Amino acid sequence: MDRFDEINAFAAVADARSFTQGARRLSVSSAQVSKLVARLENRLGARLLNRTTRDVSLTDTGRAYLERARTLLEDFEALEGSVRDQSGPRGTLKISAPVSFGTNQLTPALLDFAAAYPEVSLDVSATDRMVNLVEEGFDVGVRIGVLADSSVIARKLAGVRVVTCASPDYLQAAGMPATPQDLAKHEAILDNNMHDPTVWQYGSPADPFEVRVHGRLRFGGADACVAAARRGLGITRTPAFAAVDDLRAGRLVPLMCAYESQLIHVHAVYPHARHLAAKVRAFVDFLAQRYAGEPEWHQGWGEAVRGG
Helix, strand or coil: HHHHHHHHHHHHHHHHHHHHHHHHHHCCHHHHHHHHHHHHHHHHEEEEEECCCEEEEEEEEHHHHHHHHHHHHHHHHHHHHHHHHHHCCCEEHHHHHEEHHHHHHHHHHHHHHHHHHCCEEEEEEEEECCCCCCCCCEEEEEEEEECCCCCCCEEEEEEEEEEEEEEEHHHHCCCCCCCCHHHHEEEEEEECCCCCCCCEEEEEEEEEEEEEEEEEEEECCCCHHHHHHHHCEEEEEHHHHHHHHHHHHHEEEEEHHHHCCCCEEEEEEHHHHHCCCHHHHHHHHHHHHHHCCHHHHHHHCHHHHHHC
């Protein structure tokens, strides 16, 4: 087990490129991780890591050793996992989820999952930051939009319409925009989580076009943008799940529905592994079943949203 601990510490540091982050991933002290890696290098008689004050990188020997070490670590994890999973999903499931979707949609699903699987403990972090699942020790993440990380496995859960909307009071005072181009004359409420908050895209996937908007209010999340629109402070463009309650109640009016044919997607993502833990498999399957069919957030706010 001493040798396993040394190899595990080395792999964690190599993945994180940091002794501090590697130790955090293993839930031990930096001093302990440093000691284990040094002991491994001394035993092998070779330097595996280059250390500077800012970075940690693999030597050529370390890179070759890590490739073989991963196989051993994965086999060991698969062996233990196969025994653990005989009694069903259990253990702590560490989940990363985006703030707005977590608040509006995911929390009820998490509570139902917790009730259905009493042997699984949930450790949920809500952030709109793109976390590194492996380096930060997450078992699974829920992500919305384009997936840029090819190091994870992704399972599509649901589609999300993007809706442009404003309050009746705002539209009465500022006028009803007839086309997306009219939005350039209106006060936009901008979401800084978008790639470019001032550019809103409309049209079909085959024939998209962009409209540049402007506004004095910028927020780092959909919930604040929806709240500002509800107060009559402008027009916002947001995922449907963030505005669905206000749309149903008439506090917000959907605009540009004929031009909103594009979908963004919700995915469950998890690191590659030879043996997928039962708790991860159960959670991903649970979400896939939960969001099967037409999503709840597309229902109940008018025929304009249907059929795109």
